[in-house]
Amino acid sequence: VSNVFALAEYQSRLQNVRAQMERAGLDFLLLCDPANMNYLTGYEGWSFYVPQCVAVSIDGDSLPIWIGRQMDAAQAPLTSWLPSEQVIGYPEIYVQASDKHPMQWIASYLASRGWDAKRVGVEMDTYYFSPKALAALQAGLPNARWLDADLLVNWVRAVKSEAELGYMRNAARLAGHVMQTALDVIRPGVRQCDTVASIVAAQIGGDESFSGDLPALPPIVMSGRAGSAPHPTWTNEFFQKDETTALELGAACHRYNAGLARTLHLGEPPTRLLHTASVVEEGMEAALAAMKPGVAAGEVEAAWRRVLDRHGLQKDSRIGYAIGLGYPPDWGEHTVSLRAGERTLLLANMTLHLMLGMWLENWGMEMSETVRITDSGAECLTSFPRGVHRGS
Amino acid sequence: VSNVFALAEYQSRLQNVRAQMERAGLDFLLLCDPANMNYLTGYEGWSFYVPQCVAVSIDGDSLPIWIGRQMDAAQAPLTSWLPSEQVIGYPEIYVQASDKHPMQWIASYLASRGWDAKRVGVEMDTYYFSPKALAALQAGLPNARWLDADLLVNWVRAVKSEAELGYMRNAARLAGHVMQTALDVIRPGVRQCDTVASIVAAQIGGDESFSGDLPALPPIVMSGRAGSAPHPTWTNEFFQKDETTALELGAACHRYNAGLARTLHLGEPPTRLLHTASVVEEGMEAALAAMKPGVAAGEVEAAWRRVLDRHGLQKDSRIGYAIGLGYPPDWGEHTVSLRAGERTLLLANMTLHLMLGMWLENWGMEMSETVRITDSGAECLTSFPRGVHRGS
Numbered sequence: 001v002s003n004v005f006a007l008a009e010y011q012s013r014l015q016n017v018r019a020q021m022e023r024a025g026l027d028f029l030l031l032c033d034p035a036n037m038n039y040l041t042g043y044e045g046w047s048f049y050v051p052q053c054v055a056v057s058i059d060g061d062s063l064p065i066w067i068g069r070q071m072d073a074a075q076a077p078l079t080s081w082l083p084s085e086q087v088i089g090y091p092e093i094y095v096q097a098s099d100k101h102p103m104q105w106i107a108s109y110l111a112s113r114g115w116d117a118k119r120v121g122v123e124m125d126t127y128y129f130s131p132k133a134l135a136a137l138q139a140g141l142p143n144a145r146w147l148d149a150d151l152l153v154n155w156v157r158a159v160k161s162e163a164e165l166g167y168m169r170n171a172a173r174l175a176g177h178v179m180q181t182a183l184d185v186i187r188p189g190v191r192q193c194d195t196v197a198s199i200v201a202a203q204i205g206g207d208e209s210f211s212g213d214l215p216a217l218p219p220i221v222m223s224g225r226a227g228s229a230p231h232p233t234w235t236n237e238f239f240q241k242d243e244t245t246a247l248e249l250g251a252a253c254h255r256y257n258a259g260l261a262r263t264l265h266l267g268e269p270p271t272r273l274l275h276t277a278s279v280v281e282e283g284m285e286a287a288l289a290a291m292k293p294g295v296a297a298g299e300v301e302a303a304w305r306r307v308l309d310r311h312g313l314q315k316d317s318r319i320g321y322a323i324g325l326g327y328p329p330d331w332g333e334h335t336v337s338l339r340a341g342e343r344t345l346l347l348a349n350m351t352l353h354l355m356l357g358m359w360l361e362n363w364g365m366e367m368s369e370t371v372r373i374t375d376s377g378a379e380c381l382t383s384f385p386r387g388v389h390r391g392s
Numbered sequence: 393v394s395n396v397f398a399l400a401e402y403q404s405r406l407q408n409v410r411a412q413m414e415r416a417g418l419d420f421l422l423l424c425d426p427a428n429m430n431y432l433t434g435y436e437g438w439s440f441y442v443p444q445c446v447a448v449s450i451d452g453d454s455l456p457i458w459i460g461r462q463m464d465a466a467q468a469p470l471t472s473w474l475p476s477e478q479v480i481g482y483p484e485i486y487v488q489a490s491d492k493h494p495m496q497w498i499a500s501y502l503a504s505r506g507w508d509a510k511r512v513g514v515e516m517d518t519y520y521f522s523p524k525a526l527a528a529l530q531a532g533l534p535n536a537r538w539l540d541a542d543l544l545v546n547w548v549r550a551v552k553s554e555a556e557l558g559y560m561r562n563a564a565r566l567a568g569h570v571m572q573t574a575l576d577v578i579r580p581g582v583r584q585c586d587t588v589a590s591i592v593a594a595q596i597g598g599d600e601s602f603s604g605d606l607p608a609l610p611p612i613v614m615s616g617r618a619g620s621a622p623h624p625t626w627t628n629e630f631f632q633k634d635e636t637t638a639l640e641l642g643a644a645c646h647r648y649n650a651g652l653a654r655t656l657h658l659g660e661p662p663t664r665l666l667h668t669a670s671v672v673e674e675g676m677e678a679a680l681a682a683m684k685p686g687v688a689a690g691e692v693e694a695a696w697r698r699v700l701d702r703h704g705l706q707k708d709s710r711i712g713y714a715i716g717l718g719y720p721p722d723w724g725e726h727t728v729s730l731r732a733g734e735r736t737l738l739l740a741n742m743t744l745h746l747m748l749g750m751w752l753e754n755w756g757m758e759m760s761e762t763v764r765i766t767d768s769g770a771e772c773l774t775s776f777p778r779g780v781h782r783g784s
Contacts, residue, residue: 046623049722071709075621092709096726125524132517193603197596201589211585211628229467231438236603317463317484328720330441334488
């Protein structure tokens with residue numbers, strides 16, 4: 001039994017997914033994205049490194065089926081609302097074997113449940129569904145028609161419920177605590193890895209009322225020269241005086257992620273940093289002011305870009321994306337991107353990571369907020385002073 | 393410039409991979425597994441949530457090419473030995489866009505480098521290479537012949553160099569410190585999440601001489617009822633008196649992982665636990681005694697199973713697997729499995745996680761070692777008392 005969301009919420013999610021299946025002309029849907037599996041069933045566990053899926057029929061009287069490794073099937077009753085007869089384990093001999101694939105077993109099981117000669121949607125561009133997995137399904141269900149249902153559930157997830165927003169608020173509040181932890185710890189002579197140890201301990205410790213998850217994106221610490229690239233791994237180097245560090249941190253509660261980026265300078269910040277940060281802050285306010293239901297994602301980026309143009313700065317990459325339920329390696333939901341020309345309309349209760357990263361020649365800075373679209377504008381779920389933070 | 397391994401080591405890896413390409417009849421190899429990309433180029437960063445690859449030609453005079461997102465290309469010169477002309481970025485508009493895919497751009501780039509009408513190996517069953525990515529490559533290089541080169545590089549990685557073993561030893565030593573941290577912290581009334589916060593802080597902090605990475609597998613804490621399933625996520629529940637907790641922990645140095653599992657009981661351990669643990673320890677000694685170069689993986693499992701049979705215990709799943717270089721979600725290298733009937737022969741300097749997990753009705757226990765195959769036997773890289781640990 002899941003205690004994360006009420007049963008009625010899972011039922012409503014299933015109904016919304018079936019409506020999209022209907023629109024896409026699907027009889028069945030096979031989900032391998034662990035976030036989508038969790039969304040529909042509540043299933044939680046670190047078992048997505050072997051093939052597993054949730055199978056959904058368009059038949060409104062049926063329940064989803066969880067299919068995974070035999071040893072992980074024991075985890076389903078502990079986390080999911082699915083009754084035990086909907087939990088199916090495949091034999092251990094299929095795990096990472098050179099002569100067989102778990103999807104062969106799964107295809108054969110699905111055939112026995114009537115999936116052949118039907119229109120089946122699969123996620124053609126998700127992390128945990130490989131070309132070999134698809135080929136095994138196709139061989140085992142030779143009469144099925146395979147359709148790309150990539151992001152079908154992600155788009156249903158785009159608008160968050162009140163209960164989901166509660167976990168997003170937890171994560172956003174925790175993200176502020178995590179950022180403060182980082183700022184408290186970083187000073188000249190401290191190693192990056194010791195700082196990240198404190199950061200991750202704060203992420204996992206959660207607060208008095210909840211446990212923190214590892215966010216789907218690990219802490220990103222861009223210090224000195226590493227500030228010119230956005231996704232470095234921490235090292236055992238020391239923070240230096242007169243060095244700028246951009247921090248992309250965040251937190252997660254029940255796999256709901258909030259991102260938060262800020263920039264710290266150890267010593268007196270140079271003019272170029274203060275100038276860039278003030279333009280970015282003005283751009284963030286412009287982007288936030290442009291956000292409301294019915295506005296296209298590209299218009300938000302345009303509002304930001306007008307500020308940058310006025311100050312002669314440039315940023316080629318997108319300035320944000322949908323954020324929420326997510327497992328490693330990405331907390332982005334792969335639906336909305338805040339990018340030039342994007343025509344997706346924002347809707348109330350979408351949640352976005354407005355992520356303003358300036359990765360320049362040999363240095364960088366960042367400022368971000370996790371934002372909810374309200375009925376008439378945008379609300380920052382994260383709350384932390386935006387200017388350049390100064391350490392010594 | 394990479395400072396993790398000497399240039400000569402990367403060159404030797406490349407030579408070994410080309411020898412396997414030759415055997416498989418490949419003109420080109422396209423690698424998307426971040427561990428394999430790292431292995432050949434040194435490239436390190438959390439950018440594998442978008443499509444990226446390392447392209448290798450059989451031509452021994454050529455160098456590998458790193459191709460990834462434009463913003464991440466800046467990370468390559470900071471971590472890889474590849475000269476800058478071998479680092480290619482694709483435009484930001486390809487990132488998570490509904491109307492285009494990065495592999496379209498990459499296919500077109502590879503076509504310009506002569507990859508069409510050739511025999512190209514790709515990893516058909518890796519996490520970060522999707523059916524849609526394959527289809528985009530096939531459409532953009534219509535005359536290429538696509539062959540499955542899954543695990544080709546993983547098998548080259550199976551035998552570790554002295555330098556790699558140095559990082560494995562670091563990770564294994566750190567894993568012992570991490571386990572001690574967990575045992576020091578767990579007691580009745582402490583929350584799981586606060587324990588995991590301490591565990592992960594110890595993992596990342598490394599030691600005086602190196603930085604720890606997040607291991608590719610997060611800490612697994614199997615407490616009480618959750619002990620019956622092997623991959624639960626921690627919660628904010630309290631540890632209880634008279635409760636058994638199995639801990640599958642580990643550590644990583646430069647992405648080289650070592651695993652270590654032990655079992656703790658808060659209070660006087662019940663007879664069934666002590667009995668099972670003593671059988672498992674005897675089975676571990678039998679498995680270790682069976683390990684040496686030239687022995688089939690299945691024979692190691694048979695040695696273990698003979699002990700279990702004698703005591704009337706049973707375990708259906710494999711008892712170990714190759715471990716080493718790995719990114720989330722798995723520290724296993726997907727090559728050797730210690731499993732009934734496996735005929736792969738062990739070789740000197742293979743590293744394995746001998747993982748004895750007993751997940752029974754409503755409780756579980758675990759004991760593991762990270763092991764190196766020596767010239768004549770097996771050496772435990774991890775070192776920690778094996779019996780049931782007692783807390784109060």
